Amino acid sequence: MKVTVDEDKCCGAGQCVLIAPEVFDQREDDGIVIILDAEPPEQLRVPVREAAGVCPAAAIVLSEIA
Amino acid sequence: MNVPSGVLALRAKQQEGPLARVRLWDGSTPWLVTRYAEQRALLADPRVSADISRPGYPSSAPVNGSSTVSFILMDDPEHARLRRMVTAPFAIKRVEALRPAVQKIVDELIDDMLAGPKPVDLVEAFALPVPSLVICELLGVPYSDHDFFQDNSKTIIKRDASPEQRMAALGHLAGYLDNLLDEKLASPGDDMLSRLTERIKTGELSRREAAQMGVLLLIAGHETTANMIALGTLALLENPDQLALLRDTDDEKLVVSAVEELLRYLHITHNGRRRVALEDIEIAGQLIRAGEGLIMANDIGNRDPDAFPDPDRLDIRRDARHHVAFGFGVHQCLGQPLARLELQIVYSTLYRRIPTLRLATDLEQIPFKHDGSVYGVYELPVTWWLFPRTADRQRPRQPRGSHESDHRPGQVRRFRTVRGRRRGRVRSARRGRHRRAAQPRPAGGAGRRRPARGGGLPGAGHPHRGVTSGPIQS
Numbered sequence: 001m002k003v004t005v006d007e008d009k010c011c012g013a014g015q016c017v018l019i020a021p022e023v024f025d026q027r028e029d030d031g032i033v034i035i036l037d038a039e040p041p042e043q044l045r046v047p048v049r050e051a052a053g054v055c056p057a058a059a060i061v062l063s064e065i066a
Numbered sequence: 067m068n069v070p071s072g073v074l075a076l077r078a079k080q081q082e083g084p085l086a087r088v089r090l091w092d093g094s095t096p097w098l099v100t101r102y103a104e105q106r107a108l109l110a111d112p113r114v115s116a117d118i119s120r121p122g123y124p125s126s127a128p129v130n131g132s133s134t135v136s137f138i139l140m141d142d143p144e145h146a147r148l149r150r151m152v153t154a155p156f157a158i159k160r161v162e163a164l165r166p167a168v169q170k171i172v173d174e175l176i177d178d179m180l181a182g183p184k185p186v187d188l189v190e191a192f193a194l195p196v197p198s199l200v201i202c203e204l205l206g207v208p209y210s211d212h213d214f215f216q217d218n219s220k221t222i223i224k225r226d227a228s229p230e231q232r233m234a235a236l237g238h239l240a241g242y243l244d245n246l247l248d249e250k251l252a253s254p255g256d257d258m259l260s261r262l263t264e265r266i267k268t269g270e271l272s273r274r275e276a277a278q279m280g281v282l283l284l285i286a287g288h289e290t291t292a293n294m295i296a297l298g299t300l301a302l303l304e305n306p307d308q309l310a311l312l313r314d315t316d317d318e319k320l321v322v323s324a325v326e327e328l329l330r331y332l333h334i335t336h337n338g339r340r341r342v343a344l345e346d347i348e349i350a351g352q353l354i355r356a357g358e359g360l361i362m363a364n365d366i367g368n369r370d371p372d373a374f375p376d377p378d379r380l381d382i383r384r385d386a387r388h389h390v391a392f393g394f395g396v397h398q399c400l401g402q403p404l405a406r407l408e409l410q411i412v413y414s415t416l417y418r419r420i421p422t423l424r425l426a427t428d429l430e431q432i433p434f435k436h437d438g439s440v441y442g443v444y445e446l447p448v449t450w451w452l453f454p455r456t457a458d459r460q461r462p463r464q465p466r467g468s469h470e471s472d473h474r475p476g477q478v479r480r481f482r483t484v485r486g487r488r489r490g491r492v493r494s495a496r497r498g499r500h501r502r503a504a505q506p507r508p509a510g511g512a513g514r515r516r517p518a519r520g521g522g523l524p525g526a527g528h529p530h531r532g533v534t535s536g537p538i539q540s
């Protein structure tokens with residue numbers, strides 16, 4: 001699984017950080033999302049999917065790596 | 067199952083379809099969006115505007131074009147530009163770092179309550195001061211002014227306030243914030259308003275924008291969080307099995323999920339999310355035309371059985387974190403990490419420190435907020451036994467009510483007066499309900515909500531909040 005984020009869309013509500021803190025964090029200066037692990041391991045797929053699902057700004061994009 | 071009539075009315079609409087036309091006070095006929103999936107889709111849609119000054123915006127009361135309270139009523143890119151200036155202090159980790167300070171505030175307020183007279187109004191003594199003290203600290207606003215800004219923010223969210231009254235209240239707050247900005251410019255501190263003055267100096271932010279933002283931040287988290295504390299406590303007292311679970315747990319995860327579930331179940335922002343379509347939008351087989359208003363009834367969205375099985379049941383163990391109590395889309399609550407922190411601390415502290423907490427009056431005497439855009443209770447008289455274990459053992463031998471003989475007469479009278487004054491707001495209080503309330507409740511989650519027409523738990527009144535008549539044919 002590959003995770004990308006669209007910083008322009010992110011509204012910094014932090015839902016992703018709550019659900020998958022191993023994968024997402026927020027920038028110090030403006031609270032916008034940063035990715036800690038762009039290719040999270042198998043066991044983090046479920047929380048990462050959930051984070052993408054609750055992201056209010058549709059800023060998290062998931063894709064499968066072949 | 068006893069479900070409030072307001073919920074039933076909205077549910078009937080929800081079952082008919084995701085969108086229905088409704089008629090507002092001004093004769094306009096916006097769409098009422100009742101299903102979770104469509105609400106989320108529309109709130110996240112950039113073709114949907116939150117700008118109250120656009121024609122077609124379904125306002126809940128007459129508006130004056132210039133009454134904008136900062137970015138909550140703006141669209142991107144302006145909204146994002148302003149919101150990003152104040153997002154950092156609400157980031158998860160920054161807020162988490164406030165936990166000890168917020169815990170201290172909560173503990174001290176409980177100390178004061180325990181040391182003071184009984185019964186006490188939980189709203190005044192606890193529910194309002196918690197968010198107030200916290201946001202004052204963060205913003206750098208003197209807490210001693212809280213009467214002033216609480217009164218004004220009440221006017222702003224009051225449904226029946228005239229546009230003039232609302233404008234005046236906003237004006238007072240903006241003037242107040244403007245003065246504070248002066249003080250911060252002269253001697254900056256370690257707070258959010260001081261950070262904003264730095265942006266005024268660099269020209270990123272105008273003085274007016276900064277003051278409006280200050281107003282938004284000052285008022286957005288007050289009534290909301292306070293109502294969640296008081297109404298949440300009432301809901302738990304009415305669901306003693308859930309209260310016991312929460313009070314007796316050592317599992318922090320259960321506290322976290324209880325907060326999400328209470329946010330979902332109570333959904334206090336009863337006016338819905340209001341928007342207007344910028345372009346034609348096709349959704350769920352309907353065509354929303356550019357310029358048409360949209361009201362996302364997030365409270366019934368939070369009770370959409372497709373998203374939350376057995377939705378009328380309060381179940382603090384369920385996974386409810388996909389609720390829309392904080393809205394959805396780019397306007398989703400900025401303060402949600404802070405609100406969560408406050409509620410987690412409150413719900414995990416109050417009932418543990420006062421395990422015998424109970425209502426000091428009958429449910430039907432409690433004045434519910436039917437006249438504002440944020441639902442809750444005006445006051446919640448509570449009392450408790452000081453020494454829980456002994457008192458519990460002695461309770462059956464005491465004549466009913468004797469434990470309240472230590473009331474200070476003045477205190478009791480105060481409640482009576484206030485209640486009398488507000489009685490008009492408690493509509494159609496039902497006789498004899500308190501007798502049922504005093505009986506042990508049946509086991510099992512469902513069916514414990516009282517029908518609560520008029521007064522009651524969430525969704526009890528105003529089936530369409532601000533909507534004056536039922537659906538019309540379109």
Ligand code: HEM
Nearest residue numbers: 137138283286287290291294391392393397399400401405
């Ligand atoms: C339990 C308490 C709270 C609830 C239920 C709540 C609910 C909401 C909702 C539903 C919205 C979305 C409005 C819309 O889409 O039109 C919102 C926005 C907002 N909330 Fe909260 N809120 C709470 C606490 C707070 C706190 C503590 C703050 C802190 C200052 C806060 C600040 C804001 C701000 C600034 C916005 C505007 C965000 C934007 O437009 O981008 N809220 N809130």
Ligand code: SF4
Nearest residue numbers: 010011013014016055
């Ligand atoms: S959930 Fe979405 S909007 Fe919120 S911080 Fe994460 S990426 Fe940004």
